[in-house]
Amino acid sequence: MPSNDKLFAYNLGQIVPLNEATLHISDLSVQRGYGVFDFVKVQQGYPLFLDDYLDRFYQSAELMHLAVPLSREEIKQVISKLTDLNKLPVAGMKMILTGGYSEDGFTPMNPNLLITQLPLTLPSADKVAKGIPIMTHDYVREVPEVKTINYSMGIRLLQEQKASGAEEVLYAKNAIVSEFPRCNFFIVTHDGTVVTPASNILKGITRKNVLSLAGRRYKTEVRDIRLEEVLQAREAFLTSTTKRILPIVQIDEAMIGTGKPGEVSMQLLQDLISLEVEQVAAAKGW
Amino acid sequence: MPSNDKLFAYNLGQIVPLNEATLHISDLSVQRGYGVFDFVKVQQGYPLFLDDYLDRFYQSAELMHLAVPLSREEIKQVISKLTDLNKLPVAGMKMILTGGYSEDGFTPMNPNLLITQLPLTLPSADKVAKGIPIMTHDYVREVPEVKTINYSMGIRLLQEQKASGAEEVLYAKNAIVSEFPRCNFFIVTHDGTVVTPASNILKGITRKNVLSLAGRRYKTEVRDIRLEEVLQAREAFLTSTTKRILPIVQIDEAMIGTGKPGEVSMQLLQDLISLEVEQVAAAKGW
Numbered sequence A, B: 001m002p003s004n005d006k007l008f009a010y011n012l013g014q015i016v017p018l019n020e021a022t023l024h025i026s027d028l029s030v031q032r033g034y035g036v037f038d039f040v041k042v043q044q045g046y047p048l049f050l051d052d053y054l055d056r057f058y059q060s061a062e063l064m065h066l067a068v069p070l071s072r073e074e075i076k077q078v079i080s081k082l083t084d085l086n087k088l089p090v091a092g093m094k095m096i097l098t099g100g101y102s103e104d105g106f107t108p109m110n111p112n113l114l115i116t117q118l119p120l121t122l123p124s125a126d127k128v129a130k131g132i133p134i135m136t137h138d139y140v141r142e143v144p145e146v147k148t149i150n151y152s153m154g155i156r157l158l159q160e161q162k163a164s165g166a167e168e169v170l171y172a173k174n175a176i177v178s179e180f181p182r183c184n185f186f187i188v189t190h191d192g193t194v195v196t197p198a199s200n201i202l203k204g205i206t207r208k209n210v211l212s213l214a215g216r217r218y219k220t221e222v223r224d225i226r227l228e229e230v231l232q233a234r235e236a237f238l239t240s241t242t243k244r245i246l247p248i249v250q251i252d253e254a255m256i257g258t259g260k261p262g263e264v265s266m267q268l269l270q271d272l273i274s275l276e277v278e279q280v281a282a283a284k285g286w
Helices: A028-032 A050-063 A072-086 A125-130 A152-156 A158-164 A205-217 A227-232 A263-284 B028-032 B050-063 B072-086 B125-130 B152-156 B158-164 B205-217 B227-232 B263-284
Strands: A008-011 A014-017 A022-024 A035-043 A090-098 A112-119 A132-137 A168-173 A184-188 A194-196 A220-222 A235-240 A244-251 B008-011 B014-017 B022-024 B035-043 B090-098 B112-119 B132-137 B168-173 B184-188 B194-196 B220-222 B235-240 B244-251
Touching: A008 A072, A014 A072, A028 A090, A028 B028, A028 B090, A028 B152, A035 A050, A035 A072, A050 A072, A050 A090, A050 A205, A072 A090, A072 A112, A090 B028, A125 A244, A132 A158, A152 A158, A152 B028, A184 A205, A194 A205, A205 A220, A205 A235, A205 A244, A205 A263, A235 A263, A244 A263, B008 B072, B014 B072, B028 B090, B035 B050, B035 B072, B050 B072, B050 B090, B050 B205, B072 B090, B072 B112, B125 B244, B132 B158, B152 B158, B184 B205, B194 B205, B205 B220, B205 B235, B205 B244, B205 B263, B235 B263, B244 B263
Parallel strands: A132 A168, A132 A244, A194 A220, B132 B168, B132 B244, B194 B220
Antiparallel strands: A008 A014, A008 A112, A022 B022, A035 A090, A090 A112, A184 A194, A184 A235, A235 A244, B008 B014, B008 B112, B035 B090, B090 B112, B184 B194, B184 B235, B235 B244
16 A cells, blocks of 8 residues: 555544554454455446445444444445545445454454545456466355455465465365355356355355346356366356456366356356446436 | 553564554555464563463464564564563563555565553452353364464454353364363363363463473373363363463353362462462572
């Protein structure tokens, strides 16, 4: 962040230059990694699907027993102010809620709310056209339904991931696949059904949108997926707010399908981009 | 921490008033809960078993792929300076190493090192004499051998714990007990053997010392312990740097032994206190 000299952030009740946004080290995120967050994509000044992200943010906070100090309307006002001030064409708006300044270093106090906005680079056309290799890791997140700030496993695996040439790590506990550290997972079966895991996942907003778009064209299923089935799939892809849809062409040593991004993945990406464009147009009254 | 007006801390290379010790919010502890720490007890100006704690701190850092920016000697000098400045009779010295100021909010950069010293209150004589009730929870820590800052589960369970009247939560995955969020676990079997879990635990320094002290008087075993065996145990206790040995008299709904702290637990507590006194005396040349 130090390079973003002209950006503003919301920090502990105030809008301040991002460079000056600090927390005392007694904050429970620093002391105990305790906090939740959410992340909204802003395109042409419009935060896409904001209500869905706010729903999830408040739900995460509740499940971790943290009270959000601002109402939804107040958060929307802050997001609007930051968007106006920062003037970023494509950006990620991140809301972090921590356990607050803890007196005993363990018990949550009044939660601290931070909202930052940073430029966002979407995956390159080249990356989408080629698809990506991924690796698997035997793991399931601790509280998968909550968007906590705990990414110990995903970050710890970065070295192994880079050494293997994989671009993402797919968690698969006891050979049942669930999700990536920051993305959801889909396959397209040989009969053309679009399938995504049902359990032990964070329910992504992009996952929800893609499921809904897929339902217009294909059969869809939300259920457990075994690793063997992934290896037999015709296509596989990931979804996330920042990556939209990214085709997967290799998993560990095995090629997926033809080793090239599949038709269904590319069609759904087009549909998703159209949906985003419609949303922005509707919001702006175009 | 806000009440500790006259204390100093080591923060990002400098000794500063604790109240002024801040981190930029781009730190990976705030963004992703990524960091490790360790915690040493300081008695009469002497950090007890410091080398053991430093061994573990450097090992935790290595296992999470974080480089400690200071050498052991430099850390010892900082601890010595803070001890002189803060003049606390009984204190906890906490070293936290975070993933640093991350540019992309995910990839660790140069780690940030914080060292704080706060007053420490040992368990009251009354609490030791009565023993404590505990509850169990089906869980095992993600990377148990590393002292990460991730305490999402332990903190999330605080409400349930308080509602149940339990003072600590014992993790037991598939009915095999492991550890508490911040303490190790021991039982004394009906034949007088002192037993502590072997796997899925953080290897506590107090656990190591108690095992060694117990070996002088009793038979000891380090192995898996099933929950049924705990319910049949003659005594149970926890160990930690801040709590030393605390007898456990109730687990969920079941009474342990006679429902009062046992002989072996109290003997080992006396032995541990003697060991601490010897260490301080030897260090001070008394």
